[in-house]
Amino acid sequence: MTDLAIYDMDRTITRRATYTPFLLHCARARAPWRLAFAPAVVGLMAAFGLKAIDRARLKELNHHLLLGYARSDEEMKPLVEQFAEATIRDNIRPGAIRAIARDRAEGRRLVMATASYAFYVDAIAERLGFDDVIATRSVRGSDGRLLARILGDNCYGPAKLRMIEEWMAEEQIERSAVHARFYSDHHTDMPAFEWADEAVAVNATGQLEKLARTRGWRVEDWSK
Template sequence: MTNRLAIFDFDGTITRRDSFFPFLVFCFGYYQVFRVGITMLPVLIMYKLKLISNSKAKEIVFENFFKGMPQKDFNQLCRRYSLKKISPMVRIKALEKIIRHKTGGDKVIIISASVENWIRPWADSQGIDEVIGTTVEIKDRVLTGKFKMPNCHGKEKVRRLVETYKNLDSYYIFAYGDSRGDKELLAISNESFYRLF
């Protein structure tokens, strides 16, 4: 197994934009997203005023749209969205860097606050070795609307990486990110790239 890890954030690093809102539009259409969004204005205001965290606000939005959806339907939507909509969002330079790491024998990993289900099909199509992201809670094959573990953001990215790879000191780590949610991950890497390729 390679001892070199190339770790990429997804939204804003591999892609040019966040993937969550386009996923909502893909699943429900602009009108429904707008209609539900209006009812969640208090949540957005609380987030802007820093009364609730980014992670909590995101989970509330997710719950309003997906609570009660069968797991099978959700996975089908994620796969269709991933294979149809992700590639046009991808930065060419990011894809070139991924290919360079793969060619060099490095293990390529995506660590993202986005939900794993809509990243993985695209990642698999590109030969990316692993996806670590936010996971959704399932009960009786139905989405509860909650996240199974904390939103994979900030310190949680490092915690999830350690959970998967244990002793990080045994790896040489390249890390790529674009936001404050990546800073803890960048800090533990041997080579960090902030908004750079």
């Protein structure tokens, strides 16, 4: 059975986070008047910082403000394709390209596991040559349109590991039969780091770097 290389995306593969930039890209391209909601977005982020709303609700509300509550695939496709092209061109760490090529050469199955939304992550992952995507999914309305609501879990923290395990079960991958290598920049991915056979802290936050040194995990800088 093929071994796994599982990558976080934002600030691991990419230099910068992608979610808010994606929403701003959509607002500028489709409905510039929605940029007037930027102060409300800042206010929601403050509310999140004060724990008045959770991370998932923050994402749903920002989605609603900057993209709208419901969008068809026909509306989304050009926005997603433009953003994916710009991400590949301007926002990928050089070290990530080398790591992906190495894992592919080793015959590993390349999996992206990210809290960002699947509706735009899929296009980025495809361009980078990933085999599978585990990401935050969206509810669809009865007419098939994408809604500003999260389907199931926000793929973050402990939920990310649960979703990795659920994906493996769906793919009939036995944990004991594979070697799993996991890459991330952030300590909130500790459950997945500890689950992996090989943990790699990439462009690590200070807290993660300290934990990685203590646990003997590899620490890499992909910025150069």
